[in-house]
Amino acid sequence: MDILNEEEFEDELMRLGSPRAKADAIRTRLAKHINEKWDENPAYYKKFSERIEEVLNEYKNKRISEAEYLEKMRTVMKDFRKGY
Numbered sequence: 169m170d171i172l173n174e175e176e177f178e179d180e181l182m183r184l185g186s187p188r189a190k191a192d193a194i195r196t197r198l199a200k201h202i203n204e205k206w207d208e209n210p211a212y213y214k215k216f217s218e219r220i221e222e223v224l225n226e227y228k229n230k231r232i233s234e235a236e237y238l239e240k241m242r243t244v245m246k247d248f249r250k251g252y
Contacts, residue, residue: 171248181194223244
C-alpha cells in the first residue's frame with residue numbers, strides 16, 4: 169500500500185488495533201518510500217528520516233505514550249505528503 173494514497177492507507181490503518189501498530193505501519197511505509205526515492209533528493213529525505221528516528225527514539229525511551237507516538241508519526245506523514 170502506498171503511503172501517498174491517503175484513502176487506501178487510512179483504510180489499512182483502521183484495520184490495525186493499537187496506536188503503536190498504526191504508528192509502526194506509518195513509520196515502516198515512510199521509511200520504505202524514503203529509501204526508494206533517496207537518490208532523487210538526499211537532503212530532503214534525510215530530514216524526514218531524522219524526524220522519524222527522533223519520534224521513534226522518544227517512544228522507545230518512554231518519553232511519549234503510544235497515542236503520542238501515533239500522533240507524531242501522523243504529523244510526519246502529513247508533512248511528507250504535503251512535501252515539506
